[in-house]
Amino acid sequence: MPELSNRITTLNNGGTDGWDVFYKARRRVAAGEKITELTIGEPDDKTDPEILEAMHQSAIGGHTGYAAVPGTPELREAVAKRVAAQSGVPTTSDNVLITPGAQAALFAAHLCACDAGDTALYIDPYYVTYPGSIRGAGAVPHAIVTAPENGFCPTAIQLSETPEASSLLINTPNNPTGTVYDANTLEAICGFVRDRDMWLISDEVYSTQVWEGAHISPRALPDMANRTLQIGSMSKSHAMTGSRVGWLIGPEEAIAHLADLAIVTTYGVPGYIQDAAVFALAQGKGLEDKHAKPFERRKNIAMRLLSGSKVIQVIPPMGAMYMMLDIRSTGLSGEEFAHRLLDERDIAVMPGESFGQAAAGHIRVAMTVDDQTFEQAISTLREFAESL
Numbered sequence: 001m002p003e004l005s006n007r008i009t010t011l012n013n014g015g016t017d018g019w020d021v022f023y024k025a026r027r028r029v030a031a032g033e034k035i036t037e038l039t040i041g042e043p044d045d046k047t048d049p050e051i052l053e054a055m056h057q058s059a060i061g062g063h064t065g066y067a068a069v070p071g072t073p074e075l076r077e078a079v080a081k082r083v084a085a086q087s088g089v090p091t092t093s094d095n096v097l098i099t100p101g102a103q104a105a106l107f108a109a110h111l112c113a114c115d116a117g118d119t120a121l122y123i124d125p126y127y128v129t130y131p132g133s134i135r136g137a138g139a140v141p142h143a144i145v146t147a148p149e150n151g152f153c154p155t156a157i158q159l160s161e162t163p164e165a166s167s168l169l170i171n172t173p174n175n176p177t178g179t180v181y182d183a184n185t186l187e188a189i190c191g192f193v194r195d196r197d198m199w200l201i202s203d204e205v206y207s208t209q210v211w212e213g214a215h216i217s218p219r220a221l222p223d224m225a226n227r228t229l230q231i232g233s234m235s236k237s238h239a240m241t242g243s244r245v246g247w248l249i250g251p252e253e254a255i256a257h258l259a260d261l262a263i264v265t266t267y268g269v270p271g272y273i274q275d276a277a278v279f280a281l282a283q284g285k286g287l288e289d290k291h292a293k294p295f296e297r298r299k300n301i302a303m304r305l306l307s308g309s310k311v312i313q314v315i316p317p318m319g320a321m322y323m324m325l326d327i328r329s330t331g332l333s334g335e336e337f338a339h340r341l342l343d344e345r346d347i348a349v350m351p352g353e354s355f356g357q358a359a360a361g362h363i364r365v366a367m368t369v370d371d372q373t374f375e376q377a378i379s380t381l382r383e384f385a386e387s388l
């Protein structure tokens, strides 16, 4: 085999991709064992049958050929209207690129903001694909390591101490911490990117899942619409992870170039998926709330079951579909705890270390199983932690 490119071999920076516990759980499930999986952000709800019917009708109706590469006019328009209504920022179809999920948008946004070798900032703890997405785009990832005592939010001092960079990637509501950035944090972030004349890449895939505070889109802050690449997705809001449909919102000129990038990479999103997304968005907030509610309910279950524990500190999630538990007082690392919980109690969670340095000594629990199974798993998790 000829030599592989550095670009492809360094995506994970020579380390693991942080998913060992997940793979181990999946192997045991494949072998027929009963494991409670609280690992990945896969909603237990399935895509609504009416959305699937809309997809079917579109496909049967012939929308199976190449679709408009930047997105169909109908979906771009529907997304523009939704983003304008949610954020109050005037947004037209020309500000919207439809992508195969938020992941493709994250990669495209870094290619748009960074030249090869530029530094791209991101916040630790982080969604696992962030550093690899930055490396894949040819940029150099630089983490801003937040502290649990600051609610895992970056401070103005931390931002001011970063090296020169082309972009800053943020994610609110946050995976893995469940933090929702408040106005003060967002003002500090926006002030920082304005002063340094940088791009802000704002991953807002959990914007419909907020239990405390409110989702503020940084694109709505003064002088931000022209320097923000906002990312959204149908994956979590409409339980459509497998449909691969999301978007990138940005200044018209950036979107025009990003459409050229789509031509040489994804060549767009299937038309029947886009039609299903138009149908889903037209169902409005009712459907989004229906998919969001189970996570809020389970968050309340876990808060009740873990209250008073001297071993597990809960970081109350304000949004998204995960909980971070501080298990440092067990004396185990997040990785050791997660492996032992799987080996000894058949429950799979993600080690905090998979999400960066700041989350070491924590575990992330995805609230993605039915209430009864979740309740049982949290009780067992507490019993296990307290037995150590």
Ligand SMILES: Cc1ncc(COP(=O)(O)O)c(C=O)c1O
Binding pocket: 041, 100, 101, 102, 103, 104, 127, 171, 175, 203, 205, 232, 233, 234, 235, 241, 245, 246
């Ligand atoms: C913070 C965050 N961004 C992006 C994604 C990717 O979403 P999509 O399925 O739209 O590619 C995820 C998925 O878990 C996520 O948690």
